[in-house]
Amino acid sequence: MRELSVFYCNKCGFYGYYQLPKNAVCHKCSCAMTRLDMTHQKFVGLSYEERDRLLAAKMIESAPSLACRITAPEKLYRQRKLVGALTQRILELEKEVDQLNETIEWMHTTIWNAVRQRQELKEEIQFLKESSGPDQPAATDI
Numbered sequence: 001m002r003e004l005s006v007f008y009c010n011k012c013g014f015y016g017y018y019q020l021p022k023n024a025v026c027h028k029c030s031c032a033m034t035r036l037d038m039t040h041q042k043f044v045g046l047s048y049e050e051r052d053r054l055l056a057a058k059m060i061e062s063a064p065s066l067a068c069r070i071t072a073p074e075k076l077y078r079q080r081k082l083v084g085a086l087t088q089r090i091l092e093l094e095k096e097v098d099q100l101n102e103t104i105e106w107m108h109t110t111i112w113n114a115v116r117q118r119q120e121l122k123e124e125i126q127f128l129k130e131s132s133g134p135d136q137p138a139a140t141d142i
C-alpha cells in the first residue's frame, strides 16, 4: 500500500491526505491540490496551529505577487486560522442540523403512532357504543 501524502489547496488552504495525486482535488475550489514536502506522519504530529502556519506560509510562497503586496504576513496567518475556525463551526452546525433532523424524524414517527392509536381507540369506543344497545348510557366522546 502506498503511503499517504499531505496535499493542500493553494487557494483556500484546505488540506487532506491522499495516496494518489489525482485524488487530491479541493472539494471547495475544484482545483488540483499541491503536495506538501513533508511526510504525512510528521504533518499529523504538528499541532493545528503549526499546520496553519506552515500551510499559510506555503500559500504565500506560491503567490509571489501576494507575498510582495502583503507586508504583514502575520495577517494572513490569522486569516487562515479564521478560515479554519469557520470551517470547523460549519461542520459543527451541519452535525447539529443532522441531529435535529433525526429528532424531527423520531417525533414524526411518535406523533403518527399516537394519532393511529387514538383513531383505533375511537373506533373501538364506537364499536362498543353500537354493540351495547340504545338502553346503555353513551360513552363520552374523545
Ligand SMILES: [Zn+2]
Residues within 6 Å of the ligand: 009, 010, 011, 012, 013, 014, 026, 027, 028, 029, 030
Ligand atoms: Zn480550495
